[in-house]
Every structure is written in C-alpha cells, then in structure tokens.
Amino acid sequence: MTARSPREAVNPQPPGAPATSAQPDARRWRALAVCLVAGFMTLLDVSIVNVALPTVRVGLHMSTSGLQWVLSGYALAFGLVLVPAGRLGDARSRRAVFLTGLALFTAASALAGAARSQEWLVLARLLQGAAGGVLVPQVSGFIQVLFQGAERGRAFGALGATVGLSTAVGPLLGGLLIQLFGPHDGWRWVFYVNLPIGVAALPIAYHLLPPPRPTAERAGHRDFDPVGVLLLGAGTVALLLPFVQQQQWHGAVRWLLLPLAAVLLAAFVLWEHHYARSREPLVSMALFTVRPYAAGVLLSLVYFAGFTAIFFIFTIYLQTGLHYAALTAGLAVTPFALGSGVSAMIGGRLVSRLGLLLVEFGLVLVLLGLLASAVVVQLWAGPAIGWATVLPLLVAGVGSGLVIAPNQTLTLQCVPVARAGSAGGVMQTAQRVGSAVGIAVVGSVFFARAAGPHPDWTLAFQLGVTVAAGLVLVALLVAVGESAASRRAAARSGP
Structure with a gap:
C-alpha cells in the first residue's frame, strides 16, 4: 500500500486560521444528527418527486412543461442560492441561517402539498429549492466547526451516507406514499411528509446548534x-x-x-x-490555488454527472419500459441505497488512514457495478430485471459510499473554518451542476433509443449506463491524477 499523500495530511486549519484548542462541544453528535435529518429532507426532494409525476399530472391536469418545471425549478433554485447562503452563514450566524432555511422549507412543503394548480405547485417547488439551498451548506459548515481530526472524517461519512441514501431512497419512499394514500392524492404526501419532521427539528436545532461566534472573531468576514x-x-x-x-x-x-x-x-x-x-x-479564489480543494470539487462535479443520472434512467426504464408500479421501481434501487449508506459510514472512519486510495477503490467499484448492470439487463431483460440488478446495484452503491463522503472530507479539510460554508456551497453547487449536465447528457442518449413508435428500452438503458460509466471513469482519472501530483509534491518537499 502506498504512503498517504499530502492531501490526506493537510492541516484542517491552515496558517492564519484561528487555533482550535477549545474543548469539543459535548452535544456535537446530537447537533450533527439534527443537521443530517434536515439535510436528508431537502436532498430527498430532489429524487422523491420523480415517481410521483404521473399522479401529479393527473391530479392537477399539468402540462408536460409544468411537470418539467416541478423537477427543474427545484434544482435551479437549489443551485442558485447554495454559495450565497454558505457565505451568509460564514459571515453572520450559521444557526440563524439554518433555522431560516428549515422553516422556509417546511412551509414550502405545506404549500406544495396543498397545491390546487400547476402554477401554485411550480412556485412552491421554487421556494422549496431555494430553502433547501439555504440550509444544506450550513451542514458542512457545522461539521467544520464542531469536529476535528478523525472525528471530522466520521462526521463527513455520516453526511455522505445521508447524500447517498436521500438520492436513492427517494423513489422508494415516493412509491410507498403513493401506494398508501392512493393514486389521486398520494402525491401530496410526498410533500406533506416533510411537515412533522421540520416542525420537530426546529426547536431541537435551536437548542443544540452552536450560536454565532463573537463579533470580534468575524471581523473582516461580514461583507456580503x-x-x-x-x-x-x-x-x-x-x-x-x-x-x-x-x-x-x-x-x-x-x-x-x-x-x-x-x-x-x-x-x-x-x-x-x-x-x-x-x-x-463571496468565494475566495485562493481556495482554487489549493490543489486538493480544486481537484475534489472537479471530482464531485464529474462523479455526480454519472451517479445521479443512473436513477433517472433506471426508474423511467422500469416504470415506462417495463410497466413497474412506482413502489416496485423504488424497491429496485434500494440495494444501491443500502450499499451506499453502510459504506459511507465505513469510509468516513477509514479516510484518515487511506485517503485518496479509498476514493479510487470506490470509483472502481461503481464502474464495475454499472457495467455489470448493463450486461445483466441484456441477459435477463424482462419483468424480473429488478431482481437481476440487485447485486450490480449493491456493488455500485458500496463504491458510491466510498467516494462521496471521503472525497468531501479530503476536499474540505484544507479549508479554514471561517470559509467552510462558502467552500461547501461551491462544492455542492458543483454537484448540482454535475447532476443537471449528467441527466441531460445521459438522458439524451437514453431517449434517442427509447423514443419513437418502436422503442428499444433495453438498449436505451445499456447505452445510458455506458455513458454514465464513462463519466465515472473520468472522475477516477481525476483521482488518480491528484494522487500522482501529491506524490510528486511529497517527493520534492523531501522527508
């Protein structure tokens, strides 16, 4: 095994950053749990709506354009506010910004569930997306503030598990809610499910999350x-x-x-x-002169382009091509969710020892899982494909958990705490841009074969998965390149 590169050894508090000699907050893990619950809720709404779209169309008599805006409006508003919200948390009060985002998201979920028209639902989704974008960068900022050393890796591991689970569990939970509450109004509970969570989390978050730093410590960082x-x-x-x-x-x-x-x-x-x-x-360009941070953001962008698109084409393949019910289609992606959630927690514990080697291994597993799913679909095409893809998706999910959380830890550990929110916002914006571009590119390849009077759904899925795997391969090359650069830098610096 190779020695750790400088990327794994970067001091989380660079020269000039405040000392971190204070005792850790005894409530830090409970505070993290509240952050992750709220973050899970906002990220879940990126994917949970996919399986609800057919019932939304019927319930509100929506146009195709309106349905697209239900999806894309959330993504646009979410990505638009990530960096400014992260900077606002750095400059003012992360707790206040977090609570504001959580309250707005809860209210917007109620508005979306109560929608009586296409325009009402689209506007509610825009507000939901903006509120989620306000909340999410505060989570990585709180991790930087509350945790140090190996504990920070475990905390980011929990965040990585949350990202992976929220993306993959969305279709399953959406299908289950529609099954429980019926095809006519079941889609409303896709939004209403957020209400009890948000209402319960608000007072707990206010009690557990640390208050803002003294004004003197934020001097020079209050400009917006x-x-x-x-x-x-x-x-x-x-x-x-x-x-x-x-x-x-x-x-x-x-x-x-x-x-x-x-x-x-x-x-x-x-x-x-x-x-x-x-x-x-708003964003210090000096961050991008730090090679580990720049490489980590690039890796996130490319990986999310491949990783997110899989759920998009797989659920369409199952529901439209093979006529799976919403719940059954959601169950089919559960192996990915389980593998990702478990391995992200493990990866968070191992990243301080293995560094980028862990990310590279995870990317290889994702590649193998995706390519195996393309082969399996060819061999077992038909109604049983949900069972046939269990093992390939499980392997890909395990690999994904070893990519997202460790990469986030390695990327953000060299960022000063005073810039944790904006730096995390930039990284999450890269993830959102990657997701949008990946879904567009992979979706174009997929629909080229799935459209027309005689669609070939199997070939469409295989080609889409192949393109997604190519994007994951690019992410692997970024990781390998960063490892090589780190070794060269270590060799130049001497023992």
Whole structure:
C-alpha cells in the first residue's frame, strides 16, 4: 500500500486560521444528527418527486412543461442560492441561517402539498429549492466547526451516507406514499411528509446548534459582496437552464446561454479577485490555488454527472419500459441505497488512514457495478430485471459510499473554518451542476433509443449506463491524477 499523500495530511486549519484548542462541544453528535435529518429532507426532494409525476399530472391536469418545471425549478433554485447562503452563514450566524432555511422549507412543503394548480405547485417547488439551498451548506459548515481530526472524517461519512441514501431512497419512499394514500392524492404526501419532521427539528436545532461566534472573531468576514452574488447567480442560471429544460426547450437557441454563462462566470472570477483586495469576497479564489480543494470539487462535479443520472434512467426504464408500479421501481434501487449508506459510514472512519486510495477503490467499484448492470439487463431483460440488478446495484452503491463522503472530507479539510460554508456551497453547487449536465447528457442518449413508435428500452438503458460509466471513469482519472501530483509534491518537499 502506498504512503498517504499530502492531501490526506493537510492541516484542517491552515496558517492564519484561528487555533482550535477549545474543548469539543459535548452535544456535537446530537447537533450533527439534527443537521443530517434536515439535510436528508431537502436532498430527498430532489429524487422523491420523480415517481410521483404521473399522479401529479393527473391530479392537477399539468402540462408536460409544468411537470418539467416541478423537477427543474427545484434544482435551479437549489443551485442558485447554495454559495450565497454558505457565505451568509460564514459571515453572520450559521444557526440563524439554518433555522431560516428549515422553516422556509417546511412551509414550502405545506404549500406544495396543498397545491390546487400547476402554477401554485411550480412556485412552491421554487421556494422549496431555494430553502433547501439555504440550509444544506450550513451542514458542512457545522461539521467544520464542531469536529476535528478523525472525528471530522466520521462526521463527513455520516453526511455522505445521508447524500447517498436521500438520492436513492427517494423513489422508494415516493412509491410507498403513493401506494398508501392512493393514486389521486398520494402525491401530496410526498410533500406533506416533510411537515412533522421540520416542525420537530426546529426547536431541537435551536437548542443544540452552536450560536454565532463573537463579533470580534468575524471581523473582516461580514461583507456580503452583492455584485458577486448577482454575477454568480446569473451565471449559474445561464449554465443550468439549457440542461434542466432540455426535454421541453427544443432547438439550438438554448445553447447560446452557455457562452453567456462563461462570460458571466469569468466576470464573477475577475470581480472576486478585485473585491478580495480590500474585503472578504463571496468565494475566495485562493481556495482554487489549493490543489486538493480544486481537484475534489472537479471530482464531485464529474462523479455526480454519472451517479445521479443512473436513477433517472433506471426508474423511467422500469416504470415506462417495463410497466413497474412506482413502489416496485423504488424497491429496485434500494440495494444501491443500502450499499451506499453502510459504506459511507465505513469510509468516513477509514479516510484518515487511506485517503485518496479509498476514493479510487470506490470509483472502481461503481464502474464495475454499472457495467455489470448493463450486461445483466441484456441477459435477463424482462419483468424480473429488478431482481437481476440487485447485486450490480449493491456493488455500485458500496463504491458510491466510498467516494462521496471521503472525497468531501479530503476536499474540505484544507479549508479554514471561517470559509467552510462558502467552500461547501461551491462544492455542492458543483454537484448540482454535475447532476443537471449528467441527466441531460445521459438522458439524451437514453431517449434517442427509447423514443419513437418502436422503442428499444433495453438498449436505451445499456447505452445510458455506458455513458454514465464513462463519466465515472473520468472522475477516477481525476483521482488518480491528484494522487500522482501529491506524490510528486511529497517527493520534492523531501522527508
């Protein structure tokens, strides 16, 4: 086994950061549990709605465009506010921002469940997405504040398990709720299920989460950089919109938004360099000069492009191609969820010893699982495919758990606590962008074979999985490249 690279040995508090000699908060694990419950609820709503769309269409007589906005509106609003919300938590009070996001998300869930029209539901989903984007970056910020050393790896392992489980369990839980409450109004409980969780979590979070640091400790970090917020927000929307609206916005005109996004994001980078000369920027560009952080964000972007798209095409393949019920389609992806949840917890404990080697091993397992599922579908195509894919999805899920949490730990451990929220927001924005691009790219390949009067659902799934596996392979190459760069840096620095 190779020695650990500098990426695993990076001091979580770089020079100039405040000392961390204070005693750990005795309530830190209970505080983390509250954060993870709230984070699970918001991330769950990315995937749980997929299986509810057929009943939503019938219940509200929605157009295809309206259904697309139920999905894409949430993703757009979520990605739009991640970085500004993370920065707001760094600059002001993470607890206050977290509680605000949780309260808004709970209220928006009630509005979505009570929707009486297409426009009502779309607006509620936009508010839900924005509230989720406010809440989620505070979780990684609290982990940076509350945990140190090996404990931080275990905490990020729990967060990684939450990310994996929320993504994979969504279709199962959505199908179960529709089964319990009926095809007409069952979709409403996909949103109402958040209400008791949110109401119970609010007072507990207020009691357990640490209050803001003294004003003196936040001196120099209170500027909010409104120009940076506008440039990043406009650039993010221009980048995401062509992908999340791909199925509804036909023609090549939408791709003109991509060069506009490039211009806006370049202007954002230039502005942040200028702003940082005298004030604290929305995103410190110095973060990207730290190779482990830059590599970790890139790996997240590419991996989520492949990983998230699998659930999208698999549930469509099962429900539309093989006529699975919503609950049965959800059960079919449960092996991935179980494997991911268990291995993320284990990965969080091993990352301090194995570092990037653990991430590389996880990516190899994901690749093997995805490619095996493509082969299995060819051999056992038919109604029993849900059983035939149990083992490949379990292997891929185990690998995914060894990627998400360890990569997040390694990426954020070199970030000062004062920038934990904005740095985590950037990483999560990369994940959202990756998810949108991956679903668009993999979905295009999938629908090219699944459309028309004689769709070939098996071939469509196989081609989609192959493209997703190619994206995972790129993530593996990023990890291998970072390992090699770390070894070269260690060799230059000497013993």
